[in-house]
Amino acid sequence: xxYAWNWGVLFxxxxxxxxxxxxxxxxxxxxxxxxxxxxxxxxxGVFHSGASGVVRLATGSYINLFRxxxxxxxxFLWFFVVPELLPKAAGIWLKRELxxxxxxxxxxxxxxxxxxxVAVQVAAGIAAVSRGQSMAARASxxxxxxxxxxxxxxxxxxxxxxPMTSEFLTIFKNSSIALTIGVYELTAQTQQIQSFTYQGFExxxxxxxxxxxxxxxxxxxxxxIERKVSIPGRTARG
Amino acid sequence: xSGFDISVILDALPLLAKGLGLSLGLTAIxxxxxxxxxxxxxxxxxxxxxxxxxxxxxxxxxxxxxxLILVIFWFYFLVPLLLxxxxxxxxxxxxxxxxxxxxxxxxxxxxxxxxxxxGQWQAAQASGMTYLQAVRLVVLPQALRKMAPLMVTQGVVLxxxxxxxxxxxxxxxxxxxxxxxxxxxxxxxxxxxxALVYLALCTAGGTxxxxxxxxxxxxx
Amino acid sequence: MNxxxxxxxxxxxxxxxxxxxxxxxxxxxxxxxxxxxxxxxSGSGKSTFVKCINGIEPVxxxxxxxxxxxxxxxxxxxxxxxxxxxxxxxxxELYPHLTVLENVxxxxxxxxxxxxxxxxxxxxxLLRRVGLADKEASYPAQLSGGQQQRIAIVRALAMDPVxxxxxxPTSALDPEMIGEVLAVMLELAREGMTMVVVTHKMxxxxxxxxxxxxxxxxxxxxxxxxxxxxxxxxxERARLFLSRILTH
Numbered sequence: 182x183x184y185a186w187n188w189g190v191l192f193x194x195x196x197x198x199x200x201x202x203x204x205x206x207x208x209x210x211x212x213x214x215x216x217x218x219x220x221x222x223x224x225x226g227v228f229h230s231g232a233s234g235v236v237r238l239a240t241g242s243y244i245n246l247f248r249x250x251x252x253x254x255x256x257f258l259w260f261f262v263v264p265e266l267l268p269k270a271a272g273i274w275l276k277r278e279l280x281x282x283x284x285x286x287x288x289x290x291x292x293x294x295x296x297x298x299v300a301v302q303v304a305a306g307i308a309a310v311s312r313g314q315s316m317a318a319r320a321s322x323x324x325x326x327x328x329x330x331x332x333x334x335x336x337x338x339x340x341x342x343x344p345m346t347s348e349f350l351t352i353f354k355n356s357s358i359a360l361t362i363g364v365y366e367l368t369a370q371t372q373q374i375q376s377f378t379y380q381g382f383e384x385x386x387x388x389x390x391x392x393x394x395x396x397x398x399x400x401x402x403x404x405x406i407e408r409k410v411s412i413p414g415r416t417a418r419g
Numbered sequence: 420x421s422g423f424d425i426s427v428i429l430d431a432l433p434l435l436a437k438g439l440g441l442s443l444g445l446t447a448i449x450x451x452x453x454x455x456x457x458x459x460x461x462x463x464x465x466x467x468x469x470x471x472x473x474x475x476x477x478x479x480x481x482x483x484x485x486x487l488i489l490v491i492f493w494f495y496f497l498v499p500l501l502l503x504x505x506x507x508x509x510x511x512x513x514x515x516x517x518x519x520x521x522x523x524x525x526x527x528x529x530x531x532x533x534x535x536x537x538g539q540w541q542a543a544q545a546s547g548m549t550y551l552q553a554v555r556l557v558v559l560p561q562a563l564r565k566m567a568p569l570m571v572t573q574g575v576v577l578x579x580x581x582x583x584x585x586x587x588x589x590x591x592x593x594x595x596x597x598x599x600x601x602x603x604x605x606x607x608x609x610x611x612x613x614a615l616v617y618l619a620l621c622t623a624g625g626t627x628x629x630x631x632x633x634x635x636x637x638x639x
Numbered sequence: 640m641n642x643x644x645x646x647x648x649x650x651x652x653x654x655x656x657x658x659x660x661x662x663x664x665x666x667x668x669x670x671x672x673x674x675x676x677x678x679x680x681s682g683s684g685k686s687t688f689v690k691c692i693n694g695i696e697p698v699x700x701x702x703x704x705x706x707x708x709x710x711x712x713x714x715x716x717x718x719x720x721x722x723x724x725x726x727x728x729x730x731x732e733l734y735p736h737l738t739v740l741e742n743v744x745x746x747x748x749x750x751x752x753x754x755x756x757x758x759x760x761x762x763x764x765l766l767r768r769v770g771l772a773d774k775e776a777s778y779p780a781q782l783s784g785g786q787q788q789r790i791a792i793v794r795a796l797a798m799d800p801v802x803x804x805x806x807x808p809t810s811a812l813d814p815e816m817i818g819e820v821l822a823v824m825l826e827l828a829r830e831g832m833t834m835v836v837v838t839h840k841m842x843x844x845x846x847x848x849x850x851x852x853x854x855x856x857x858x859x860x861x862x863x864x865x866x867x868x869x870x871x872x873x874x875e876r877a878r879l880f881l882s883r884i885l886t887h
Binding site: 311313314316317318319320321322323324325327331332335336339412413414415 | 690693695714715718719721722723724725726728730732733734735736745746749750751777778779780781782794795798
Binding site: 251 | 489
């Protein structure tokens with residue numbers, strides 16, 4: 182193998198700056214999208230588990246639609262197709278006047294996509310709380326909303342922490358797909374450094390190390406949360 | 420824009436079909452390769468060889484921590500360098516997908532193997548079987564049932580992930596749709612059509628996974 | 640006059656899952672202060688029957704009235720009537736994420752709208768009665784099954800119920816813990832609580848029950864005074880059931 186190593190390239194201008202901007206963009210897009218995913222996904226998951234009829238059809242369709250189309254294509258649909266389908270003025274506003282349309286689109290697309298995955302986990306978490314618990318809650322006269330609020334959701338919340346950790350990790354990884362609509366996040370920046378300098382090893386290693394660091398930090402954070410909310414007397418999972 | 424023009428899709432069908440062929444082919448190879456690799460990794464991770472098990476764990480957690488796009492870029496860059504000659508995007512991508520999927524499938528297989536009661540391992544060992552015999556003859560057949568729906572679900576995710584070869588300009592279904600969309604200037608038609616095709620195929624896959632998992636529940 | 644009104648009145652209860660009928664036209668009146676034990680082979684529908692009494696299992700046909708008040712079919716209205724009937728489950732169903740004290744206070748505060756202080760005072764006095772005053776800060780998983788079930792009884796009693804339903808309250812317990820739960824139930828019966836108890840513990844039935852209901856295949860086969868039920872059951876099915884269960 183014939184390769185000229187130059188780790189110094191990562192610390193040169195402008196490449197160091199590119200890396201920094203890439204990391205900042207990855208974090209910003211992921212965290213913003215996670216806020217959408219968590220709130221919308223929890224809402225959809227709760228309704229999906231408790232409702233029947235039209236509501237359940239709607240939540241089911243959302244989950245099915247957003248889980249079964251590749252995220253890359255969803256980004257394209259939001260970025261290229263939706264402005265065409267809107268009334269002319271709105272479409273032009275989206276394309277011309279919205280600041281950083283590619284970043285906003287990436288956040289929305291990633292958020293809505295991940296919301297469907299969060300919804301599935303939340304619904305499964307609620308289902309995993311035994312039927313007897315909801316019976317006991319109802320037998321004591323609690324209303325449906327009270328039963329969810331005081332009995333079912335607090336338990337479901339603890340059950341879904343591990344799968345949520347994995348979804349939270351996935352959102353950082355999936356934010357890289359935003360590069361296809363021109364968001365200069367971490368992967369795009371390192372790819373750019375690679376094509377400017379031909380120092381692919383160094384550039385991709387930098388990105389890999391950053392992603393691994395993020396994964397480590399998220400996992401640690403979630404483990405701390407899990408420990409903090411664990412119920413005394415119950416053996417920890419794992 | 421002027422109306423939904425279906426003829427542009429019909430005209431592009433041969434190209435799109437070829438793209439879909441590549442997507443499905445890539446999915447199949449990555450799935451078979453990933454399963455084989457995943458099985459080896461899972462067996463190593465559960466074995467008594469501490470150092471090997473640790474290396475396998477590093478492999479799995481490493482691949483699971485980084486985005487697939489980055490993995491594709493890595494291999495697109497590395498494979499020609501290691502071989503000392505250009506090999507084209509397809510081979511790099513194939514290797515990238517197999518190695519990436521291997522990490523994910525190994526986790527499914529490992530969880531399946533661990534879900535078999537310890538008594539089964541002990542019974543197999545008590546009758547004089549080696550570790551590999553116990554896996555092959557006793558544990559794996561029981562674990563397979565449990566793993567089947569998850570494997571199909573992962574296959575659906577994988578099929579969607581093949582759209583990411585867009586970043587190295589391989590003409591899969593997604594990229595072909597994008598090319599037609601841009602050359603014919605029919606963005607709405609092509610992307611909506613592509614979405615419907617993915618939706619139909621992935622929903623079918625999801626239904627299969629669900630059926631497998633309810634079959635399993637009924638069998639117990 | 641009020642004493643003439645049945646505490647629980649059940650008329651023509653029927654329920655089925657698809658083609659399978661779980662309850663067929665079951666009727667039963669329980670008088671104020673009466674203790675009724677329901678027994679029968681497994682799968683006889685007795686557990687479903689007791690859960691229908693406070694409406695947590697929906698029924699296809701039939702009427703239920705508690706203390707002269709019809710159990711409404713609308714969930715919100717049903718909750719108000721339900722709060723007046725205590726229920727104890729086979730698997731305790733204490734809320735695992737709440738302490739013992741919080742378990743006993745939750746519905747008092749959110750359903751009866753008692754103040755926190757009032758609810759806690761009530762909870763503590765009841766916990767003292769069952770000998771578990773020192774466990775108020777524990778979580779359910781830190782307690783034995785017998786302790787959990789006694790707390791589940793306290794949780795129900797804290798609502799000042801007009802009647803109590805028990806669904807096989809001792810069948811998930813280790814043998815050495817059954818006594819402590821039955822003792823609490825016996826005391827309740829002596830104090831004049833209206834009780835409907837699904838159980839296999841014929842000793843409890845003999846000691847506490849006024850009447851015994853025998854169910855089989857979703858039907859109420861026989862209702863009899865306790866002494867008469869054990870001495871000379873009217874139906875062949877009840878006789879067979881008793882001969883099996885009493886020889887063990």
